[in-house]
Amino acid sequence: MTAEPAEPLRWFGRRHGRPLRPGRARLIEAVLPALTLDLLAAGRLDPASLFAGRDVWLEIGFGAGEHLAAQAKANPDIGFIGCEPFVNGVASLLAAVERDGLANLRLFTDDARLLLPLLPEASIARVFVLFSDPWPKARHWKRRFIQIPVLDELARVMRDGAEFRFASDHKGYVNWTLEHALGHPAFSWMAEGPKDWRERPADAIATRYETKALRQAVSCVYLRFTRQARPGPSRSP
Numbered sequence: 001m002t003a004e005p006a007e008p009l010r011w012f013g014r015r016h017g018r019p020l021r022p023g024r025a026r027l028i029e030a031v032l033p034a035l036t037l038d039l040l041a042a043g044r045l046d047p048a049s050l051f052a053g054r055d056v057w058l059e060i061g062f063g064a065g066e067h068l069a070a071q072a073k074a075n076p077d078i079g080f081i082g083c084e085p086f087v088n089g090v091a092s093l094l095a096a097v098e099r100d101g102l103a104n105l106r107l108f109t110d111d112a113r114l115l116l117p118l119l120p121e122a123s124i125a126r127v128f129v130l131f132s133d134p135w136p137k138a139r140h141w142k143r144r145f146i147q148i149p150v151l152d153e154l155a156r157v158m159r160d161g162a163e164f165r166f167a168s169d170h171k172g173y174v175n176w177t178l179e180h181a182l183g184h185p186a187f188s189w190m191a192e193g194p195k196d197w198r199e200r201p202a203d204a205i206a207t208r209y210e211t212k213a214l215r216q217a218v219s220c221v222y223l224r225f226t227r228q229a230r231p232g233p234s235r236s237p
């Protein structure tokens with residue numbers, strides 16, 4: 001396997017928004033360095049060693065980080081990796097880290113597609129992709145985060161029985177994700193009835209984009225998949 005992706009990855013999102021207020025700029029300068037995973041220099045990462053063998057959950061595209069911070073606070077025995085290239089969002093999360101004294105969290109401030117190949121097989125116990133950019137126009141669908149190669153990478157890094165949560169207020173992206181994940185041999189949909197995709201999981205809080213959608217009376221869909229058990233070693237007769 002080559003470490004180089006076949007094509008250079010293109011990033012279509014924003015990395016910067018409005019200039020940071022001095023308090024937020026200070027967080028980026030003073031708090032972020034100790035939390036940053038400099039994977040591109042290390043070339044590989046063992047998440048379990050970062051968190052003394054605890055389970056590790058990964059949130060991709062955490063935005064302003066409300067959900068990530070709430071999960072990290074509610075689950076001090078879990079190690080969290082948050083991935084978000086938008087610096088203003090990272091600064092918001094850092095404010096929560098400082099306010100709540102969160103010590104079980106590390107950040108990768110770049111494209112998650114660069115992070116995934118550096119994680120070992122079966123090293124992640126839960127993945128969140130919440131209100132990922134839907135790229136509604138057909139000519140932009142290839143920009144959607146959920147793609148077969150990304151699901152392949154998620155399947156590789158997730159351990160057997162790990163959960164993958166995806167939520168969106170965009171019906172087209174929900175159907176796209178369902179179609180791709182159901183067509184993937186590693187994932188099975190956990191839903192048993194409509195409640196399971198119409199209601200946010202009880203242990204989660206609303207994200208900023210979710211709150212915005214709900215305020216506009218746009219309904220949201222919550223998909224939960226499990227990573228199927230890997231086939232066992234073949235036994236000789």
Ligand SMILES: C[S@@+](CC[C@H](N)C(=O)[O-])C[C@H]1O[C@@H](n2cnc3c(N)ncnc32)[C@H](O)[C@@H]1O
Binds near residue numbers: 014064083085112210
């Ligand atoms: C629509 S926002 C949603 C933010 C947040 N999850 C929420 O629900 O409020 C999508 C976020 O995903 C981030 N994002 C998009 N592609 C990404 C990628 N490949 N790796 C990491 N983050 C990504 C964007 O920077 C953006 O902040």
